[in-house]
Amino acid sequence: MDKHKGNLFILSAPSGAGKSTLYKALLKQDQQVRISISHTTRTPRTGEEDGREYFFTDPESFLDMIAEDAFFEHAQVFDNYYGTSKASIFDMLEQGLDVILEIDWQGARQVRQLYPEAIGIFILPPSLQTLEERLKGRATDSEEVIQRRMAKAVNEMSHYNEYDFVIVNDDLNEALSQMGAIFKAMRSKTPIIEQKHGNLINDLLSL
Template identity: 80%
Template sequence: MTKQKGNLFILSAPSGAGKSSLYKALLQTDPKVRISVSHTTRAPRTGEEHGREYFFVDVDSFLDMIAEDAFFEHAQVFDNYYGTSKQAIFDMLEQGLDVILEIDWQGARQVRELYPDAIGIFILPPSLSALEERLTGRGTDAADVIARRMSKAVNEMSHYDEYEYVIINDDFEEALQQLKAVFVANRSRTPLIQEIHSDLLNDLLS
């Protein structure tokens, strides 16, 4: 039997939709899932570790990786660079692990160009008012920052139909069950079963 290769998932959502809480809960319950760790040139924040939250590199190293075509996708956000390493993703997929890329819709388009089999999941809030309440409830952003996030959220959410799955995060446990179901179901797609169980299929049909 051939070892089953993992699936690459793109997970996107506006800030405050609960995406991070959902994938962290998924990681705790599904040992076959990993979250991609991006490279960045920004300095580590208190409590962050190299290789856990990010791979922290200097600008010259990051630019060298761009020149070597080492990234699935990369972007400059203000004064810092962020990017997703191809090799790190491929290594996990070859181990049979499902990998989550937590990126926005623009990064998702870049990834799909390089890896058309990527499976997109978009997380939506149950309403704009609920989204604003969640952002306000964090207690970390000023009113003008929340207003900018809300404006950006509407633009981001307009791209939901570019994704294979949409999960509305109204009830957290229900949304988590839907997320789990997407991952489990995609491990039984016909092309994957044909690849790893070719001998069985030949025996059954002979």
């Protein structure tokens, strides 16, 4: 796998842990970070735009992309396909941007097989009670659906140890500070500094 100038981050969390709030806040404060936009075969919802929420495509084109090995990971959810394009991510990495893949633990396994350098971050809620309160606070789901989501969340959280970093999202500002620190620290890894500052290092060692 070719080395790239930016880092690829995998971000996973159970529903209700505050993952979207965190990464959206990070995008506002760190101009070097981008979120990966997935391809999907589902129809756009009201207010959604192609290339912003998703790249909307037809099933035939999506299957062609699978055949061409164009995806990092892809999955079928009910009647629709979702996938993460290699080309769009590599393009951003080559520009020196850090890219976030917002995917679950199963997708994370697929990505790590293809790109072992990917850095995994898992977001945990401070307690099951808080998680349930956040899910109920949305006021969009029945009690039965919430309990199903809770069971799924526990299963998701059991895979936390497959990730490089774990952030407990109790206080948003503290969690955001931790996440920002991880991104900045990863930019100082030796191979990245060698790539970015190769001429400087050669000069420093030329005596």
